[in-house]
Amino acid sequence: MNIDICIVAFSQSACVAQAGAANEVELIMPQLEAVYGQVGISNAQDVDFVCSGSCDYLQGAAFAFVAGVDALGAVPPIQESHVEMDAAWALYEAVLKIRMGHAESALVYGFSKSSPGELPVVLSQQLDPYYLAPQWIDSISLAALQARLMLDKGIIKASDMAAVVASSRRCAMDNDKAQLAGQFSISDLLEEPEYVSPLRKADCSPISDGASAMIICTRSKAEEWQVPFVRLSGIDHRIETHNLGMRDLTTSHSTRLVAEALSIHNSSLDIAELYAPFSHQQIILEQALELQAETEINPSGGVLAGNLMMASGLSRVGEVFNRIVAGEAERGLAHATSGPCLQHNLLAILESV
Amino acid sequence: MVKDSLLQKEYELGFTYTRSTGPVVGKFLTGLKNRQIFGNRASDGRVIVPPMEYDPETFRPLNDFVQVSDAGVIESWCWVSKPRSSHPSAVPFAWAMIKLDGADISMIHHIVTNEQNRVVTGARVKALWIDQPVGFISDIRCFVLEED
The missing domain is CATH 3.40.47.10 (Thiolase/Chalcone synthase)
Structure with a gap:
């Protein structure tokens, strides 16, 4: 049925x-x-x-x-x-x-x-209990290792990461729930010192x-x-191995698999709300999803503007819901992630009725 | 009530049981105790270090063990200029993905050096062992840069 x-x-x-x-x-x-x-x-x-x-x-x-x-x-x-x-x-x-x-x-x-x-240290205790958790490697450091792989391979430049942050902060100016918002230029952001190199603080969600x-x-x-409603026409998720060395951290294999399962590639999407806790991860997701140019990404500012652990994924769905109800979009995509370096990814498609 | 009349007992917060680490993780941890590093072959033949119990693609149990070197190459790294209190180094250090000689998959550990500018992708590092290894991942105190 x-x-x-x-x-x-x-x-x-x-x-x-x-x-x-x-x-x-x-x-x-x-x-x-x-x-x-x-x-x-x-x-x-x-x-x-x-x-x-x-x-x-x-x-x-x-x-x-x-x-x-x-x-x-x-x-x-x-x-x-x-x-x-x-x-x-x-x-x-x-x-x-x-x-x-x-x-x-x-x-x-x-x-x-x-x-x-x-928080970054608390999350270290959810890692492999023999090989990683005893080393107390925090979530920011793991993301930094991932960003370095992308920079080394020439997939991104530091300015691409700063552009993601600048866009997040700018969009968040219209989001009264956001924690971080404002007008920042890419050069302003790049002038900030490195935090856990190659990441700057602004590359990390608050x-x-x-x-x-x-x-x-x-x-x-x-x-x-008798209330306005939006159809949840698809939802699915995939997870990758806990062994970070076995994953290609410069892409998101699991996101790609979900996108294929839900036939998202090349489909028409007005907006996409992506759960990218670190700036470079938004670029990984955009590439894995093969979003088209007309898709507006993270109109809320995304989680770089405010990251409610354990609720931000649901909130991505909620942000798309709000915009469809408001008539600002017809069809949208919401993404949620969990685990280190985008290990586990969920996608949901929302459509107006 | 007089304080001395209270019953008292030492209590250590922790697990009240022991758990075997099994034939795969156990092989690796026992190897560390002897300053040896073991990996195992994935279904496609690649050597994974530290070893995994099952292949993430084929789900087959993995038990073809291979001893690898305790030296290798930096595949990725990040510099921690302000270590957290839980971190394994009190002085600035690098987390790194290190591909040991003989391995195809890199492992995560940390590098301590006072020559930050020599920590680059492709640089060679070598394990520095603690004096009396016990069979924990921390038996490798850290990795250090090999001399040029």
């Missing part, structure tokens, strides 16, 4: 460097209230399924994600699940649940409070606290709710 799946609501908090005393539940609740309001329901009892994405390493405690359920009000019992991944993969699980006929509607949310720890939430449902449920 082919079930049309629609997105009916999305909300994201501002990306802030430090959410202060607010805990994770307090970061999630305003976004849940916002999406309930958009479809006119009162709480999580009014959807058939709930799935969240977060990372227990950020809170430093096993099953820390369970505390997030306090934001839902899970009594009487609800059907609830969690992925230790970006919430874009929670969306994927919710899509499967609806496609299997086990639910007509689902609430998806992702959250993180990254500021209390040292560390942000916050959350985002989305509601999806069948087409008949969307019509019943």
